[in-house]
Every structure is written in C-alpha cells, then in structure tokens.
Amino acid sequence: MRKFAVGSVAVFGSLLVALAGSQAKAATPDLAQAQAVINAHSQIPDFVPPGPPFDARKCMAGKSLLSIPTSSSIPFVDGIENSMGSVAKQVGFKFQQWKNQGQPTQWVQGMAFGIDNKFTGIDLMGGIIPNALAPQVAAANKAGVKVFATHYSDTTQPADPAVAVTLRIPFHEVGEIIADWITLKTGGHANVLIVGSSDILPSKPYADMLGATLDKVCGPGCKHRYVTVTVPTWSTKIQTTVQGALIADPTINYIVPLYDSMSQFVIPALTLTGHRKNVKIATFNGTPFIIDMVRRGDVEMDIGESLGWIARSILDGEMRNMCGLPSIGETLYVPLYIFDKDNAKDAGIPADFDRGYGDKHVAGYAKLWGMQ
Structure with a gap:
C-alpha cells in the first residue's frame, strides 16, 4: 500500500x-x-543488482519471516504479500502473512504471534509506522526477533531507529x-x-x-x-x-x-x-x-511498481539482514513505470501483478541470490 x-x-x-x-x-x-x-x-525498466550476490537458499535455511501488512483488504498490499510468499517458497524458507483489516489491535496480535512463535523476523509492510507499535517492537527486539519496516514512508522521511531495517520508497x-x-x-x-x-x-x-x-x-x-x-x-x-x-x-x-x-x-x-x-x-x-x-x-x-519487483526487493534487504550480511541501504529498489491506454494491455487481460514491466527482475534476483 x-x-x-x-x-x-x-x-x-x-x-x-x-x-x-x-x-x-x-x-x-x-x-x-x-x-x-x-x-x-x-x-521498460532494466535490472541493476542492488548489492553483491549471496547464497540465499543456504543462509535462509531454517529461518522464518512473518509479514504484517497494514491491511490485507487493500489489493495492492495483499498482492505484495502474496508475491513475497511465492518468492519465499522458491528460496526455501518459511513465510507467513498475518491477515488483518487494518486495525491496530490486529497488528498488536500479529506482533505477539511472531514473538511467541519465535519467527526470525517480523516485517511491518505497506504503511504501519513502527513507533505506533513501540512496546511490541521493543518486546520483539528483547526476544531476539528482528523487526523490519518496509514500503511505509518516503525517502525524505527519517528511518525508525528501533527496527533492524527500514526500506522506503520515493x-x-x-x-x-x-x-x-x-x-x-x-x-x-x-x-x-x-x-x-x-x-x-x-x-x-x-x-x-x-x-x-x-x-x-x-x-x-x-x-x-x-x-x-x-x-x-x-x-x-x-x-x-x-x-x-x-x-x-x-x-x-x-x-x-x-x-x-x-x-x-x-x-x-x-x-x-x-x-x-x-x-x-x-x-x-x-x-x-x-x-x-x-x-x-x-x-x-x-x-x-511491479509487485513482484517490490516483493523481491523487500526480501533481498531483509534476507541480507537475517543472514548477517552488510546493509545495502534503506531504499527499495523498485522502478516507476507509466501505464496508459497504449501499454496497459501489456500487463495482461486481465492485468497481472507482475506483467508489463518486463521480466529482467525475475532472472536478476534469481542470479543475485545464487539460484541460477
């Protein structure tokens, strides 16, 4: 979102x-x-690796990620979540979305679930401001669960120091x-x-x-x-x-x-x-x-913004952190592409979450993660 x-x-x-x-x-x-x-x-955007390559399957073995979206009822947000789930399956680690309707009490419940079930990381995705869940973020940090905040703020706005990784959009x-x-x-x-x-x-x-x-x-x-x-x-x-x-x-x-x-x-x-x-x-x-x-x-x-590209960019930043690799910055690598009457059909009929942008990001991230 x-x-x-x-x-x-x-x-x-x-x-x-x-x-x-x-x-x-x-x-x-x-x-x-x-x-x-x-x-x-x-x-059509080209793919430029946002950081050095790493073996994602090897370093993510046994790790898990819970993603709490701002609201599963927003199609754009839910589409990112579904794409993240598909990509996580390809990499080979446990991914779970905490379905909710945008209520803060549901976000609190999701944080408790992630902590109690000892997920490696919890992603606050698509608009949840970490400070709104400050006690829960502090509890996760104390329990050794990494908290990430993604696609929730502009690059001109400050990152939240309480979370392990902030990934923003311009x-x-x-x-x-x-x-x-x-x-x-x-x-x-x-x-x-x-x-x-x-x-x-x-x-x-x-x-x-x-x-x-x-x-x-x-x-x-x-x-x-x-x-x-x-x-x-x-x-x-x-x-x-x-x-x-x-x-x-x-x-x-x-x-x-x-x-x-x-x-x-x-x-x-x-x-x-x-x-x-x-x-x-x-x-x-x-x-x-x-x-x-x-x-x-x-x-x-x-x-x-390709939902598949967003999902891969989010996971790239979070996997690097969970694997103990150096950070590659706090901005999501997601190109902006204009759809109008002349090229909307390129997204499919009906349109698909990840069509119309070319497929360079699919092969690009697979190669970056050592999967091809």
Whole structure:
C-alpha cells in the first residue's frame, strides 16, 4: 500500500484543505521539462543488482519471516504479500502473512504471534509506522526477533531507529511524475483535486511535491487542492467527498487518488455528477484491477511498481539482514513505470501483478541470490 504504503494509528476526519503552493510559479508551462520526465518513466525498466550476490537458499535455511501488512483488504498490499510468499517458497524458507483489516489491535496480535512463535523476523509492510507499535517492537527486539519496516514512508522521511531495517520508497518522485503528466495533458490549464489519506505517512511529501511541481512546471494556469479520507473509510467517504468537491467546483478536470485502489470509489462520483468524460484520473501503484481500468479508459494513467519487483526487493534487504550480511541501504529498489491506454494491455487481460514491466527482475534476483 514506491508501492504502495498505507496505514498508521493516527486518525484524521475527512476535511478539505488547500495545498501550500510555491510563491514563485512558472510564467508559462514548462512542457519540455514535463515531457522529459514522462519519457524517462515510459521505458521498460532494466535490472541493476542492488548489492553483491549471496547464497540465499543456504543462509535462509531454517529461518522464518512473518509479514504484517497494514491491511490485507487493500489489493495492492495483499498482492505484495502474496508475491513475497511465492518468492519465499522458491528460496526455501518459511513465510507467513498475518491477515488483518487494518486495525491496530490486529497488528498488536500479529506482533505477539511472531514473538511467541519465535519467527526470525517480523516485517511491518505497506504503511504501519513502527513507533505506533513501540512496546511490541521493543518486546520483539528483547526476544531476539528482528523487526523490519518496509514500503511505509518516503525517502525524505527519517528511518525508525528501533527496527533492524527500514526500506522506503520515493513517493515524492511519484508526485512529480503525475504533475508533469497533467501539465502535458492540459497544456498548463489543470484544476486538480488530490485525494489522499493523512493517516498514511508518505501522503504529505507525496502530495506536497505534486502540488509544488504543478506550481513550478504547470504555472499560473493550474490550480490544486487536497482532500483527505482515512484508510478505514475509503469505501464510505471517498465517493461522497469527491461528489461534494465536483459540485462545489465543476471546473475540476483531473482527480489524483494518491493510491490507485481509491479510484474504484472515485469513478461512481464522476458518474453521478456527470463528469465521467471530462474529468481524468491519474494515480499510482499499478494494482492490476486499476490497470484494467486504464485499458478500458476509466482511468487515464497509473504509475506502476511491479509487485513482484517490490516483493523481491523487500526480501533481498531483509534476507541480507537475517543472514548477517552488510546493509545495502534503506531504499527499495523498485522502478516507476507509466501505464496508459497504449501499454496497459501489456500487463495482461486481465492485468497481472507482475506483467508489463518486463521480466529482467525475475532472472536478476534469481542470479543475485545464487539460484541460477
């Protein structure tokens, strides 16, 4: 949930706030700059080993990993978990997902399960802020269980010193790419509604960069504002909130759900307000059913991050730590790739979690781990 991170114990009600804009806007849209950024993320990504090779099967023999996602009900997050399970099986170590519906009490129960069952490591994946489980993290450390925090924060945000490994995603770069896309598509005349979740840690740097890039690149002909809906209320609050925004300002021409699974609740609002054809959706994560929406024309673009690539990058960092190998940094190695109407079919029909990005990462990680 640079897939996509989701969830924390902080809870904010739905509210509409203005994004702080840059004091110095571009006099005219910088379409050349925007095009250069889009071109850079429209190429099938290559694989570059993130660190030195190691024998994963040998060093992970007898070890185990419990992964606690922010919420198993979010398709993107659950897709990463399923992919991690498949890859762990190939490597040959025990992996278990702690299924939950995003409730902090369920995360606490998962931590207790991991400690009591003496897992080698516990992964807090997709948005759980370690500090929200500080007593449980401390208990795991005392019991000799390593705790990892992955895909939960932006690379501009500090790592949590209580966990063994933090693996972050540059969400702010996603904001820049989406803003450049909208600048190109509108020719510098965008009115953007950004739909985020303030209880997701990287939402602020992500949305701030999106707004700042619109100010800088799109120029004075562009407007943007931000509405926040907490993760547990996506299914009940996104549609009504978007409807209200469209009724209040019918000149909105782009909606950016920061996390693409939100799009399923945005589309009914467009239909009911009569804006289905004139308001476009640009988003991020690459969840398969949203890529299907891109192929059908319901969503204009989705910046994808291969769930199989995310899973392998997470496991690479965690296995190195559990095997006592040197750290290779605190950033997930996951390229960002744009899906639109021209290439969405490459992800499969229906779309698959790991298609459309090429397969260089599959062979790349297998070779890196000594498995071929």
